[in-house]
Amino acid sequence: MVGHKLAILLVLAHAMFGSAYRWFNWQYEVTCESDAYIAPKDEAGAAKFLREQYSQGSHIKVVGNGHGFGNLTQCVDQTLAKKPTYIVSLTNLKDLSIHKNNMTVTFGAGWDVDDLSQELKANDLSFNNLGVERVQNFVGAASTGTHGSGSAIGNIASQIVGLRVLDAQGNLHVIDEENNAEELKAFRISLGALGLITEVTIKVLPTTRVKKTTKVLNASSNFTQMYSQIAELYKEHDRMTAWGPHFDWNEEKQDWDLEATYFLSYWEPTNYTGASNCTLNYCANGCGDCKKEYICYDEVIDSVSCPPQGVCTREFYAEIEHFFPIEYYAEAAANYTYFQQSQTPRMKAPYNQQMVIQHRTLKGDDTYMSPVNTYNLDPKLSGVFGIIEIDWLQEYDNFTTLWQNQELAYEFLPQFGETYNVRSHWNKMSAPNATYIQERFPKLPEFLAIQERQDPKCQFVNEFLYSQLGISRCADYLS
Numbered sequence: 001m002v003g004h005k006l007a008i009l010l011v012l013a014h015a016m017f018g019s020a021y022r023w024f025n026w027q028y029e030v031t032c033e034s035d036a037y038i039a040p041k042d043e044a045g046a047a048k049f050l051r052e053q054y055s056q057g058s059h060i061k062v063v064g065n066g067h068g069f070g071n072l073t074q075c076v077d078q079t080l081a082k083k084p085t086y087i088v089s090l091t092n093l094k095d096l097s098i099h100k101n102n103m104t105v106t107f108g109a110g111w112d113v114d115d116l117s118q119e120l121k122a123n124d125l126s127f128n129n130l131g132v133e134r135v136q137n138f139v140g141a142a143s144t145g146t147h148g149s150g151s152a153i154g155n156i157a158s159q160i161v162g163l164r165v166l167d168a169q170g171n172l173h174v175i176d177e178e179n180n181a182e183e184l185k186a187f188r189i190s191l192g193a194l195g196l197i198t199e200v201t202i203k204v205l206p207t208t209r210v211k212k213t214t215k216v217l218n219a220s221s222n223f224t225q226m227y228s229q230i231a232e233l234y235k236e237h238d239r240m241t242a243w244g245p246h247f248d249w250n251e252e253k254q255d256w257d258l259e260a261t262y263f264l265s266y267w268e269p270t271n272y273t274g275a276s277n278c279t280l281n282y283c284a285n286g287c288g289d290c291k292k293e294y295i296c297y298d299e300v301i302d303s304v305s306c307p308p309q310g311v312c313t314r315e316f317y318a319e320i321e322h323f324f325p326i327e328y329y330a331e332a333a334a335n336y337t338y339f340q341q342s343q344t345p346r347m348k349a350p351y352n353q354q355m356v357i358q359h360r361t362l363k364g365d366d367t368y369m370s371p372v373n374t375y376n377l378d379p380k381l382s383g384v385f386g387i388i389e390i391d392w393l394q395e396y397d398n399f400t401t402l403w404q405n406q407e408l409a410y411e412f413l414p415q416f417g418e419t420y421n422v423r424s425h426w427n428k429m430s431a432p433n434a435t436y437i438q439e440r441f442p443k444l445p446e447f448l449a450i451q452e453r454q455d456p457k458c459q460f461v462n463e464f465l466y467s468q469l470g471i472s473r474c475a476d477y478l479s
């Protein structure tokens, strides 16, 4: 009976005060309180919602699946907002049409990467490039430049040939290669700043099998030498990921012990017709039997990335991921590792577990806000980027440790950014500095001009976008 009364009270309270919605990212450390979670049933519903909110200038944060390591998806918190503030998800927009005549697929913003991968495979189609995991929403992944590894392949966003996007007034813009190719370079990686993308069209490929070879290598504390060897291997293999070195936290010594071995995988075309078997050992994020030499064959999607069921650990972790011209790779990787080692004495918080340094490559592109944009590259450079990722994994979700490691993560960009022309993955602990961003992203003024057109009242802006991109016209976006 008490429960019944409580329910009535809650309904009344809800009617009086509206329904707040608290947003969390994937590991629950980025959060904000919004007025409501809005999930329109279709594009027209999203446009209507935007039109209604425009007169009040409500804050609107469109999100995918919140799989980021920074506060890109954080809404303006109710406690700061003088206007309504909403989290918007386009998860219900699930239309999909396949055009085999020109090898493109058009689909609504609700599609998650894993579901889309399965749908493509069922139609004998495939992606060329995916991240290690497929837990993201496709538009969410593309909007930050999510990528896999390959010197001759671009990031996920580079597959986009057209899209539909709603501006803050609910007006629809159709952007594609044929009609507004230059604008498409702004919209492929839009950081949620240019409006609600309701639909995208991507280039697809026929399903292709590849051979994945995994090798175990000896680690060395002579990082300069070890990374020089990896750099040579990148010349041999177009598509390769080096997983390591790995370090384990030694509680007694308060130091990182270097594991004796690490491993790398490379992928090659094959005409092998036997069984597909890469999914027998996903080996993502340290899950599976990773440190062993083996060869497997599979459709490219299943050999380079793993579905949610292939992910086994989900403790707090901090991460950086930095892109720089491949020519600097060996020296940069060594200096990143030596810098980390010099900072170890400050890692006093408990529950550190493992530190993994990963290495990948990616083909540069002309998307304005792409971390691998080639606009400021010396023409003598190849246009291929090396990628260093450092993961600080915990054995237990402890905020003190997470914040300690995130603070350290922020320091790598100021330390090495200028030297190696470094750009950070947008959703991974990118230190805020608009001047620096302008240098690495020469097309930022063009991007911001489109941002102003799409969002004249700064409704899509949050603290991350304001401070990272230096959107000075939005200085009083909170009031």
Ligand SMILES: Cc1cc2nc3c(=O)[nH]c(=O)nc-3n(C[C@H](O)[C@H](O)[C@H](O)COP(=O)(O)OP(=O)(O)OC[C@H]3O[C@@H](n4cnc5c(N)ncnc54)[C@H](O)[C@@H]3O)c2cc1C
Pocket (backbone or CB within 6 Å): 026, 061, 062, 063, 064, 065, 066, 067, 068, 069, 072, 073, 090, 109, 130, 131, 132, 133, 135, 136, 137, 138, 139, 140, 141, 142, 143, 144, 145, 146, 147, 148, 190, 191, 192, 193, 195, 196, 197, 198, 425, 427
């Ligand atoms: C465990 C883990 C593993 C990862 N592995 C990789 C990897 O291998 N390679 C890699 O590159 N990255 C990787 N990432 C990073 C991840 O791919 C990106 O952070 C990605 O952006 C997350 O996608 P999401 O759907 O969760 O998007 P969210 O984080 O929810 O959103 C990302 C951005 O997209 C915008 N957005 C979302 N939907 C829309 C829309 N409909 N219209 C306009 N804007 C929109 C948001 O506003 C935000 O700016 C990994 C992240 C995690 C946590």
